Amino acid sequence: MKLKCKHVWEHISEYIDNSVDAKLREEIERHLEHCEICSAILDSTRNILVLTADERTFELPVGYSKRLHERLTKELEGSEKDSKKE
Numbered sequence: 838m839k840l841k842c843k844h845v846w847e848h849i850s851e852y853i854d855n856s857v858d859a860k861l862r863e864e865i866e867r868h869l870e871h872c873e874i875c876s877a878i879l880d881s882t883r884n885i886l887v888l889t890a891d892e893r894t895f896e897l898p899v900g901y902s903k904r905l906h907e908r909l910t911k912e913l914e915g916s917e918k919d920s921k922k923e
C-alpha cells in the first residue's frame with residue numbers, strides 16, 4: 838500500500854498527536870522520507886501545534902502559508918485523476 842499526499846494530510850494532526858495506529862504511522866513516515874511537500878507541511882504544522890499546544894486546539898493545519906496551500910491545491914487536483922474512489 839502506498840499513501841498518497843492527500844491521505845497523509847488527512848492524518849497529519851493525528852500523526853503529530855501520536856494517535857494514528859502503528860501501521861499507518863509507518864506508512865506516513867515512509868512517505869515523508871521521499872515527499873518534500875508533506876515534510877514541509879509536517880514542519881509547518883508542528884510549528885502551529887507548538888504554539889497552540891496549551892489550548893489543545895488541534896484544528897488541523899490552518900496555518901500553512903498561502904503559497905504552500907496553493908501548491909497543495911494544485912497537487913491535489915493532479916492526484917484526483919487517479920483516485921476517484923470517494
Ligand SMILES: [Zn+2]
Nearest residue numbers: 842872874875
Ligand atoms: Zn506527500
